[in-house]
Amino acid sequence: NAGVTQTPKFRVLKTGQSMTLLCAQDMNHEYMYWYRQDPGMGLRLIHYSVGEGTTAKGEVPDGYNVSRLKKQNFLLGLESAAPSQTSVYFCASRGTGVPKLFFGSGTQLSVL
Amino acid sequence: DQQVKQNSPSLSVQEGRISILNCDYTNSMFDYFLWYKKYPAEGPTFLISISSIKDKNEDGRFTVFLNKSAKHLSLHIVPSQPGDSAVYFCAASDNYGQNFVFGPGTRLSVLP
Numbered sequence: 001n002a003g004v005t006q007t008p009k010f011r012v013l014k015t016g017q018s019m020t021l022l023c024a025q026d027m028n029h030e031y032m033y034w035y036r037q038d039p040g041m042g043l044r045l046i047h048y049s050v051g052e053g054t055t056a057k058g059e060v061p062d063g064y065n066v067s068r069l070k071k072q073n074f075l076l077g078l079e080s081a082a083p084s085q086t087s088v089y090f091c092a093s094r095g096t097g098v099p100k101l102f103f104g105s106g107t108q109l110s111v112l
Numbered sequence: 113d114q115q116v117k118q119n120s121p122s123l124s125v126q127e128g129r130i131s132i133l134n135c136d137y138t139n140s141m142f143d144y145f146l147w148y149k150k151y152p153a154e155g156p157t158f159l160i161s162i163s164s165i166k167d168k169n170e171d172g173r174f175t176v177f178l179n180k181s182a183k184h185l186s187l188h189i190v191p192s193q194p195g196d197s198a199v200y201f202c203a204a205s206d207n208y209g210q211n212f213v214f215g216p217g218t219r220l221s222v223l224p
Contacts, residue, residue, distance in 0.1 A: 004155070031210070042116070042201060043156070043214040050210065058211070090155055099144050099205055101212060103155030 002026050006091050006104035013081045013111045021076040021107050023091030031094045032074035033058075033101065034066060036087040043090065049074055081111045115139045116204050118215035125222050131189040133218050135202030138183065142204040146212070147176060147187050150199045159200075160187070192222045 004025045013019055023032065030051050035043040045058030049068040063085060065077045074093075078085060088108050092101040117136045125131045135145075143164040148156035162169040162176045162185070169176050175188045189196055202215040 033212075035214075040121075040216050042114075042118075042216040043203075045211065045213075048211065092155075098161075099212075100146065100158050100161065101148075101156075101203075103148075103157070105153070105155045 004091055004093055004102050004104040006089075006107050008107060009105065010108045011110070013078075013109065015082060015111060017081050018077070018079050019081065019109075020078075021089055021091075021109075023074045023076070023093075023104060024072055025074075025091075025093040025102070026072065027093060027095065027102065028071070029093035029095045029102070030071075031096075032068065033092045033094075034064070034074065034076045035090045035092065036060065037090060037106075038087050046076065046089075083111045085109065086111045114216070115142075116202055116213050116215040118200075118202055118218050120218050121216070122219040122221070125192045125220065127194055127222055127224050128191045131187075131192045131196065131220055131222065133187040133189075133200050133202075133220065135185045135187075135215055136183060137185075137204050137213075139204070139206065139213075140183070141206040142213075144205045145176070145178060145185050146203045146205075147174075148201040148203060148214075149196075150201065150217070156201055189220075192220075194222050194224050196220060197222045 033048040034046040047066040052071040091104040146161040147159040150156040199217045
């Protein structure tokens with residue numbers, strides 16, 4: 001019963017460093033999403049994918065890139081981290097039936 | 113401008129009483145609404161949802177009411193329990209769930 005798994009759970013970066021967050025789901029879901037959560041802002045959509053090989057921009061895509069090379073994986077990349085990207089990042093997935101998101105447990109990222 | 117608003121950042125309720133969490137939206141194209149519950153250091157978990165063709169949906173102690181003309185929905189928890197203490201997010205989607213827009217959340221505290 002893994003569901004949606006995010007790695008790593010915590011990470012500290014220096015400004016300008018790069019990193020990749022990995023999201024894996026074992027529910028054979030078509031749709032996958034990356035959100036960031038900031039105080040008072042709720043969950044804001046960064047990028048999403050409606051199927052293997054597809055990606056699309058969400059509300060706050062600047063500074064991030066994504067890839068969906070395999071159906072079960074959705075990667076979020078930061079090429080040059082900035083302090084404004086300090087946040088909690090959540091991955092989610094859903095199937096093609098009732099619109100319901102399943103979330104991972106999150107990645108706490110701090111950029112110094 | 114936030115499309116989904118939760119104007120109460122926090123709410124305190126006595127155990128056994130009713131908790132009412134409110135949510136307003138601005139986009140008339142939203143056709144599906146969800147409530148998520150989030151505990152600290154965990155990802156959001158689905159609680160209950162409602163389609164725009166209904167005005168009420170009930171699941172155990174949880175009931176969601178939708179007033180389309182007022183663009184308002186509410187979550188009722190009866191009776192409230194200490195384990196209900198969490199942050200509650202309201203979410204809305206259009207196009208039957210390709211994208212989801214979240215509100216900023218309301219922190220509910222149920223006091224024993």
